[in-house]
Amino acid sequence: MFRHRFLIICLVLLGVFLLNTVADAQKSMTVQVQEGQLRATPSHFGKITAKIFYGDGVTVLEEKGDWKRVSVADGKGQGWLHGSALTSKRTILKAGRSQAGTSVSQDEIALAGKGFSEEVEKEYRKSNANLDYAWINRMETIRISPRQMENFIEDGRLVLRGEGGRP
């Protein structure tokens, strides 16, 4: 009787393992940048096809070097983005964001909204009044457009030999 049960457990576990392997092949990943752009080509200078946000779930359709072509889980669109904008960890998901296409427990969602956040920074600043964040905020507003970067490369006779590791 015990052997019989043991065999059933083994078979079920093997089945689960194989199912997991199949699921992995589809590669669900999560966006880990505050705001990102999906592009028509695997390049930071490609045309923008859609915007994605921290915690969005995506499905990887194709890979080219460090670039991945993904579709956004809620059907908002598809396009290329650099792999460093994605993670396979699920716990970074943020409460209140779209969770479509991923299955996470309430614990994971709750955890993700916590940690060192704006709220903790605010608390920390109360006891460290000497810290000045005005210039930190100001430097974060400096934006350089892809067009400005392209001009910088072209005008300076630089050459884009490869982006983000491998071309």
Add this chain to the structure above:
Amino acid sequence: MILMMLAVMIGCAAMEQATTVATVVGEATGTISRQQGESIRRSTKAVAKSLEDFTPEQEYYIGRTVGAVVLTKYRPLNDDRANTYLNTMGQTLARVSDMPELFAGYHFLVLDSDDINAFATPGGHVFITRGLIRCCRTEDELAAVVAHEIGHIQLKHGMSAIKKARRTEALSVLVREGAKSFGTNEIAQLSDAFGGVITDITNTMINNGYSRSYEYQADAAALSIMKRLNYNPHALIDMLGVMAKQIKPGGTDFAKTHPSPQKRIAALKNNVQSAGETETPDVRKSRFTKAMGHLL
């Protein structure tokens, strides 16, 4: 036994999920009690969580405060021309690094100081002093300085300065069971842990310096970033040559926190070809002078 086999088969990442499945099956078939199953699930979850790193969002908030600490020591240079040029170059270099995407991107700022110094926070804030800009005679040499700092970020050197005990302390507050919404007490605890993390990073970054090997790694990363944009990699050696003449022994800047320029040059020599082949074009020299000339 089954759990051990599974752990080996599918690795640690799936451990929690496998344990959950195994305990559910175990309960259903009566080989383990429901209570035992619950206990296994809980402890595995705790272990899995404690192994996790800080999220990119947390790195960003750590970076903001590390930057604010840097700005208590150095005054920012309110110079749009210099800062726009630095950001255009820096963000272009970041695009070709191994980590082009950060939570809130890369941002660069000139510091108004004669010290030879630079800092890069885990949140992508990069600071470079006038003193260090004065070690650069061309755009390519400044690109070498900026690429070195991006190297520190992509290699996560700032985060690795956090002491292990501190990491465990911080993460244990974060993963406390049932903490669905944090009250005032938890926020205060998190703020303490946050303060500890900031101290670890700023002590290393500003006062003691990273290990020498980290600096050589950042130099190597700088070379590969520069090559991807066709900058002259030899400019890093040229810049270090100028720095060797300008650095003041006993200073609290790079003189204290970095290997000597001579040692860095020696480490780079084997990886960089002679300068002749890829001279800095005049057009780059002139736009560098236009944007930075008044600071030199």
